[in-house]
Amino acid sequence: MLSLIRRLINSKVGLIITFAFLAIIGLAFAATDINGLNSAATPTGDTVATIGKRKLTETELRSRVQSEMENARQQQPGLDMISFVNNGGLDGSLNRTIDGLALEQYGLAQGMVVSKRAIDGQIASFPSLQSLDGKFNQKLYEQLLAQQRLTDQQVRADIARSIIGQQLMAQMGRANPVPLQLALPYASLLLEKREGQVGFIPTRAMAEGAPPTDAEVATFYKRNIARYTVPERRVIRYAIVTHDQLKGSTTPTEAEVAAAYQAQRAKYAPTEKRTLVQVILADQASANALAAKVKAGTPIETAARAAGLEPATLTAVEKATYAGQSSAALADAAFAAAKGAVVGPLRSALGFAVVRVDAIEQVAGKTLEQAKPELIAALTKDKTARALSAMHDTIDEAIADKATFAEVVADQKLTAQVTPALLSDGRNPDDATVKAAPDFLPVVAAAFAAEQGDSPQLVPMDQEGGFAIVGLDRVVPATAPALAQIRPAIARDFAIDRARVAARKISADIVAKINKGTPIAQAFAQSGVKAPPIQPINASRAQLASAGRNVPAPLALMFSMTEKTGKLLELGNNEGWAIVYLNHIERGNAANQPNIVQATRADLGKVLSNEYAEQFVGAIRRQVGVKKNDKAIATVRAALTGQGGAN
Known part of the structure; x- marks a missing residue:
């Protein structure tokens, strides 16, 4: 019940925690990165957990954690793997993955089947796999699979697993309000008020102390080595091919410009545009009557509204366009009439039209010389795009034929570049002043998704078809620098930690005195520390x-x-350190506040639904059988946080 209260107070209700792992699929596709869907890949590495007959390997778990960390970094750009793991990221990924695999095996054992059609529908629904017309694009799907080194079978297996899990958990997510008598105490709890005091013992208020000895620095460094460990880095080889790079070699010839001009001759020919006001009537008699009024001097707008109609104004329309909208005869008449003339009634596609010519604009044509700048720009863009596409396809075929990065770059006469050892967010820890440009991050992501010895990858770089060829040069394992190299920083941290410990001792003494009856102000005064003034605090739940x-x-x-x-x-x-003292508790009573009670009933219903879901998944895990390999899990943790390299 205490956990129930805490969740209610912190508004953590309505969450089906068991299925957070399902979000990875949607997020990964939405970001055109399906690297997180590799749980069906060939298992490699030691087993971190056995779920029924399924073994979860170190490689799979590490890949899952990396994928989830990248998704989390979209919301927290400064997040790194060490912080993610230390805040429960590894444990969360492991448990979500185990839950998903356990639910899948349980569902299959009960005879649940996911049809191919259902999986097809899931894949086709991802926006990033749809063309501009909103239809599924098979080519985009195949490109994503190739970029992430996945197969269609692997993706389908993960989607099938998620569908089975969703079906099993569907009823668990439905919340029903709890009885009023059960909700009342919790609703009253929300009205509870508390009043107290808080004082502070700052670390900076402690005496500086003697400089640390070499032994103290060495011991502190060894005990806190994770703090100084630089995460895994990668040296990346890459070559970028952009639209601008190819412009010089894709300038159209005079013959190509002339041919394009001839093909678009109608576009550059002189033309006439007219602004027309027209009224469409359903029958000949009504059209004749309205035309007579207009020709007699009544404005066409007034005559149309008197008949219960609204005239339409067509601005700067060409004859061919108007003929397509109405009829050839009506277009001939409207474009033969003088400005201000009234035409009709004549039959159009929708009925009988009466038309007034409001404006006539003569648009001069363009000669070949006049149109040449526009034609050259359009042809250059088209030729460049086709050249980029052709080069991309050629390189893609070469990579499929096992060509190396060096061979691809040499064959295409490209300039290869090599980065320093970069972190997964593109930073170089040896040069904090330089940050990776946002458009370079896809290159870094591709390198961190690769393994040593993998073929180079093609990574899209812009909306014009530009791309990068990315190869992993080498992996620099996570490691901590030598003690001598960073001794001043360690000595400074040791001094701060020593002051922190001293501040804690003084703070603990103050708490002990307070709990024996000494007033908080007196206990602070007796400490001898120059501390900030004690502050009152009060609030309701x-x-x-x-x-x-x-x-x-x-x-x-x-x-x-x-x-x-x-x-x-x-x-x-x-x-x-802060010392908090609670002076008084004012109990709440929600008996006369039905709105709060009803809201609490609903919230408690959601919390209980989550409890049921956790219990249901726990029961399935026990039935399927789950065994964790703590040693293998520790190995993954060490590899992700750099402890393995440091040790």
């Missing part, structure tokens, strides 16, 4: 719930305390 994740940590801690007690709270970034 409803305020905490509405603030979501933006609740200050001391305020959140106060709502987990017993009245007339103090607690210690560490601040982030080695800032120091």
Whole structure:
């Protein structure tokens, strides 16, 4: 029940946590990156978990974690793998993957089948695989599979797994309001108010102390080696082919310009455009009557509205266009009449038309010389696009025939470049002043998706057809620099940590005194530390719930305390320690607030649905049988965070 209350207070309701892994499929396709869908690939590496008859390997888990981290980085650009793993990313990915595989095996054992048609529909529904007309584009799908080194069978297996999971969990996501008597205590809890005080012992208020010895620095470095470990980096070889690079070799000849001019002669011929106001009537008699009024001097707009119609104005329309919209006879008459003349009634495609000529515009044609700049630009763009496409296809075929990066670049006479050892977000840890350009990140992503010895990849670079040939030169394992190389930084961190520990001891002494009855102000004064003034804090649980994740940590801690007690709270970034004291609790009563009770009933229903879903998946895991290999999981964790390389 305590976990139920915490979820309600923090507004974490309505979440079917079990199926977060399904989002990977949609996100991956939407970002034109289906690298996360490799769970059906040939298993490689040690087994991290056995789910029934299915083995989940280190390679599969690592790939899944990397894919989820990349998706998370879309929301948090500064996120790195170490932070992602340390905040539960690895454990979350592992559990979601195990849940998905367990549900799949359970569903198959119950006779569940996913039809080919259902999978086809899922694939065809991804927007990134649709042409401009909204229809599924098989070529785009095949290109994505080739770029990510996946097969159609692998993708279909993952989609089938997700559909089985969705079907099994569909009923679990439905929430039903709980009884009023059960909801009332929780609704009253939201109205609870608390009042207390908070004081701070800053790390910077501690004495500086003696410089650390070599032994202290070495011990601190060894104990905190993960902090100084540089994650895995990769040296990338690449060559970029852009639209602008080929422009010089795709300039059209005089003959090509002349041919294009002849092919578009109608476009450059002199033409006449007219602005017409027309009224369409259903029968001849009504059209004759309206035409008579207009020719007698009544404005066509007035005559049309008197008949319950609204005239249409066609601005700057050409004869051929108008003939297609109406009829050849009507177009001939309208374009033969003088400005201000009234034509009709004549039969059109929709009825009988009465037309007034409002304006006549003579558009001069263009000679070949006048049209040449426009023609050259259009022909150059077209020839360049075709040249880019042809080069792309040639390189793609060469790669399929096992050509190396060096062979491809030499054959196409391209300029190859080599990056320094880059992190997965494109940064060079040896030069913090340089950041990867956003348009270069696809190259980095491709290199980090590759394995040593893989064939080069073709990566789209722009909307004009430009692309890059990307090869993985070498992998620099995650490692920590030598102690001597970063000793000043370690010494500084040691001094800060020493001050943090000293601040904690003083803070713990203050808490001990408070809990023995010493007033908080007196306990702070006796510490001898020059601390900031003690601040009052107060709020209701409803305020905490509405603030979501933006609740200050001391305020959140106060709502987990017993009245007339103090607690210690560490601040982030080695800032120091907070001492929170709870003075008073004012109990809430929602008996006379039906709106709050009803909302609580609904929220509790969602939370309980999540509980049922977790229990259901847990039962399936027990029935299918799940065994984790803690050693293999630790190996994956070390590889992702750089501990393996450092050790």
